[in-house]
Amino acid sequence: MHEDRGRGPAGVPPAEQEIHWDRARAFARQRLSFELPGPAHGLLDDLTQECLVRLLRVVRRERVVNVEALLTVLARRTAVDALRRRSRWRALVTSDEAAIALAADPEARVGEPGDPLERLRFVVVEYFVAHDARCRELAVAYFSGRDWKAVADSSGRSHDLIRKQWSRCLELLRAAARDERGPLLEWTRNE
Amino acid sequence: MGTLDTQDPHGWTRRRLGAWRSGLLEAHESERVEAHLADCADCRALAGAFAAEPDADAGEHVAASLIAEWPRARETLRGLERALVRRHLERCAACRQDLESLGHEPRLEYVPALEPARIGESPAAGPAPADTPSPLATPGEAGMGGSFLRPRRTVRAEVARVVRFEPAAGRPAWRDRALIAWASVASAAAVLLLFVDLRPSGPVLGPGAPIWSTGTSASGEGSGLSLRLAPQPRSLKGPAKGEGLGRLNVIPVMGPLSTLALGIKPLDVPDTSLVTLSLLDARGDTLYAMRYRQWELRPNRLLLIDGEDATLSPGQYALVLASGFARAGEAIARSSRYRFELREK
Numbered sequence: 001m002h003e004d005r006g007r008g009p010a011g012v013p014p015a016e017q018e019i020h021w022d023r024a025r026a027f028a029r030q031r032l033s034f035e036l037p038g039p040a041h042g043l044l045d046d047l048t049q050e051c052l053v054r055l056l057r058v059v060r061r062e063r064v065v066n067v068e069a070l071l072t073v074l075a076r077r078t079a080v081d082a083l084r085r086r087s088r089w090r091a092l093v094t095s096d097e098a099a100i101a102l103a104a105d106p107e108a109r110v111g112e113p114g115d116p117l118e119r120l121r122f123v124v125v126e127y128f129v130a131h132d133a134r135c136r137e138l139a140v141a142y143f144s145g146r147d148w149k150a151v152a153d154s155s156g157r158s159h160d161l162i163r164k165q166w167s168r169c170l171e172l173l174r175a176a177a178r179d180e181r182g183p184l185l186e187w188t189r190n191e
Numbered sequence: 192m193g194t195l196d197t198q199d200p201h202g203w204t205r206r207r208l209g210a211w212r213s214g215l216l217e218a219h220e221s222e223r224v225e226a227h228l229a230d231c232a233d234c235r236a237l238a239g240a241f242a243a244e245p246d247a248d249a250g251e252h253v254a255a256s257l258i259a260e261w262p263r264a265r266e267t268l269r270g271l272e273r274a275l276v277r278r279h280l281e282r283c284a285a286c287r288q289d290l291e292s293l294g295h296e297p298r299l300e301y302v303p304a305l306e307p308a309r310i311g312e313s314p315a316a317g318p319a320p321a322d323t324p325s326p327l328a329t330p331g332e333a334g335m336g337g338s339f340l341r342p343r344r345t346v347r348a349e350v351a352r353v354v355r356f357e358p359a360a361g362r363p364a365w366r367d368r369a370l371i372a373w374a375s376v377a378s379a380a381a382v383l384l385l386f387v388d389l390r391p392s393g394p395v396l397g398p399g400a401p402i403w404s405t406g407t408s409a410s411g412e413g414s415g416l417s418l419r420l421a422p423q424p425r426s427l428k429g430p431a432k433g434e435g436l437g438r439l440n441v442i443p444v445m446g447p448l449s450t451l452a453l454g455i456k457p458l459d460v461p462d463t464s465l466v467t468l469s470l471l472d473a474r475g476d477t478l479y480a481m482r483y484r485q486w487e488l489r490p491n492r493l494l495l496i497d498g499e500d501a502t503l504s505p506g507q508y509a510l511v512l513a514s515g516f517a518r519a520g521e522a523i524a525r526s527s528r529y530r531f532e533l534r535e536k
Contacts, residue, residue, distance in 0.1 A: 021292070050259035053289050057248065057255065060285060085256070087240030091205040113264045114257035117241060119272065120209050121250030122257075126275040142214045143249040163218075170215060179307070180270045187210040 019059070019067055021052075027068060028052060031075035036082070043082055051078045085115045092116055092183040112183070120184050127173055135169035138162065200227055204234050212241040253279055253286045261295045269305040277301070443536045458512050458525045462486035466514040473507040485514070505533045 028051040032044055054074045055067075064070055089112060121143050128136035141151045152162040177188040204227040210216050211224045228235045248255075253276055257264050268276055277299040280286055287297035458466055462485045469480040513526040 046259050053255040053258050084240045091237040113260035114254050118254035123272050125250035140249045187207045
């Protein structure tokens with residue numbers, strides 16, 4: 001949260017070289033308490049942690065000129081994601097009483113940590129890290145916001161070819177996850 | 192279509208919203224989801240919650256939201272996901288650092304009951320022998336005697352938790368410079384060593400004696416301290432353990448100090464340049480200062496802050512190095528600053 005080295009070249013704002021963890025934590029918490037509605041304040045501790053992890057990841061990727069401005073943005077995004085997360089879990093685990101009654105372990109589904117979408121995407125990418133590098137590339141490209149047409153254009157292959165390859169990738173993943181229990185990979189089960 | 196799916200199209204659709212949004216469904220499944228969403232406002236509203244900005248990590252790291260709730264995640268992650276998270280932590284320094292920065296152990300335990308079903312339900316539910324490849328391991332991993340389905344034997348867990356910045360592949364040049372700057376701060380913290388001053392009081396002559404040393408304040412806190420360059424101290428205590436990113440420079444102490452040994456990165460100036468080194472307190476007031484020639488601060492030398500009386504109290508300090516030289520008729524100034532905190536244990 002402060003700069004510790006001399007100024008950079010003229011006209012170039014100096015990057016922050018040192019981030020005081022406790023100050024960043026306090027600032028993130030303050031911003032989150034501002035962004036979150038009252039009933040969600042019970043999540044403040046976890047969301048502050050999440051905000052700091054996101055800060056670390058941004059710091060690794062790019063130059064940071066103003067940590068407080070960055071934290072403000074991250075806190076807002078974290079707060080919005082946290083509110084969406086509730087709906088996401090609600091969709092995945094409380095869809096129907098009959099479905100829950102038939103589920104293998106309904107109690108374990110209550111209070112799942114993290115975001116289901118992020119967790120699902122991590123599982124997909126990480127699975128392909130060990131099994132098929134091309135599948136991993138496709139997954140990362142799609143998850144970073146590109147549609148299949150854009151992926152096909154950038155790789156110089158046809159849209160159909162990309163879709164077929166992705167379909168084969170999904171077969172691999174479904175086969176590996178066929179014994180899985182839990183809401184994240186429930187979609188892999190055959191109808 | 193199964194009976195349950197026929198009876199409950201809402202549930203069938205909702206359970207697939209994450210996969211649908213992530214492009215993981217086959218074409219006919221996606222069509223079915225979309226057809227249902229077109230007809231069902233409730234499910235459409237829930238589908239809206241799965242819309243999100245593209246994630247910068249795109250699934251390449253353990254979810255930040257999961258790391259933030261790591262104590263619960265350790266107990267509830269199961270199956271394939273648990274195995275994948277464990278394997279990822281073994282090879283991803285960034286995710287380990289994320290966990291360490293929050294004060295967590297950067298690993299995920301092997302718990303037979305939570306492992307993937309094909310392993311957890313086998314008679315040998317515990318870790319497989321090292322030479323038995325896992326069904327999900329790659330040939331390369333099996334060949335190395337490792338599998339992400341069981342914990343590798345590693346000494347990492349026994350290493351003191353110190354947050355480090357590790358280089359990432361493909362960084363631009365400015366990133367390298369920033370990392371070097373960080374590394375210098377981290378190395379200063381790592382070499383910040385406490386040791387008991389056994390030397391007799393009074394001025395010390397010979398190697399390491401100060402060239403110039405004076406206190407800017409003759410009384411009050413820090414009175415009697417001096418700065419000097421010295422060879423490596425004789426007895427050392429281990430480097431301060433970092434507990435988080437912002438605590439790299441925190442040195443746990445028990446009461447006031449008589450001597451501090453600091454490893455600092457020399458300024459980038461010619462060897463003959465005169466460097467002024469100052470010790471500042473939390474208010475920015477100069478407590479002590481000294482000058483030395485650049486050539487005197489060699490890698491095997493440390494900066495000692497010492498005095499007859501134990502007067503360096505817990506608190507925040509900064510060490511400032513400043514120098515200047517002329518090149519091609521142009522005056523060039525160099526300076527750097529190390530902050531550290533002596534914190535009562």
